[in-house]
Amino acid sequence: KEKTLAMIKPDGLFGSYTNAIKEIILDSGFSICKEMTIHLDEDTVKSFYAVHSSKSFFPSLVNYMTSGPVLIMVLEKVNAVADWRAMIGPTDARKAKVTHPNSIRAMCGLDSQTNCVHGSDSSESAAREISFFFKEASSA
Numbered sequence: 657k658e659k660t661l662a663m664i665k666p667d668g669l670f671g672s673y674t675n676a677i678k679e680i681i682l683d684s685g686f687s688i689c690k691e692m693t694i695h696l697d698e699d700t701v702k703s704f705y706a707v708h709s710s711k712s713f714f715p716s717l718v719n720y721m722t723s724g725p726v727l728i729m730v731l732e733k734v735n736a737v738a739d740w741r742a743m744i745g746p747t748d749a750r751k752a753k754v755t756h757p758n759s760i761r762a763m764c765g766l767d768s769q770t771n772c773v774h775g776s777d778s779s780e781s782a783a784r785e786i787s788f789f790f791k792e793a794s795s796a
């Protein structure tokens with residue numbers, strides 16, 4: 657089995673899509689191994705999306721991602737990374753509504769920024785993102 661990191665972004669929580677999304681997740685055969693609701697601060701978002709730090713949309717992305725709480729989950733199933741990416745649909749929710757009408761972003765996203773959910777894009781990203789948010793508390 658494989659693990660991936662899923663996140664319901666602030667617009668998803670504000671829009672009360674959490675239960676609908678969780679139902680889709682469980683109906684699709686994933687188990688939810690871990691979850692936490694957290695209001696991300698600026699530094700955490702900047703670090704999580706560091707790869708986009710030079711993009712023109714970065715300041716706006718940081719505003720969006722700190723605009724309210726997010727729900728972060730570790731999902732597990734065979735082929736979890738690719739299957740969750742397929743289920744969320746394209747980054748731009750406007751496109752998703754046309755090309756992937758059954759995707760989660762088509763259901764609850766708005767545009768290329770406000771797109772409701774996140775999913776790790778590779779197993780390497782999944783491992784990095786899971787330890788980023790769920791670092792085991794070690795007895796140092």
Ligand code: ATP
Nearest residue numbers: 708713717746747768769770771773774775776777
């Ligand atoms: P995520 O990493 O959140 O699952 P993704 O892999 O589909 O999304 P990325 O290209 O990694 O998309 O972009 C990360 C996030 O940055 C997007 O989910 C979106 O919120 C925001 N973003 C991406 N492209 C744009 C854009 N052109 N304009 C505004 N925001 C954008």
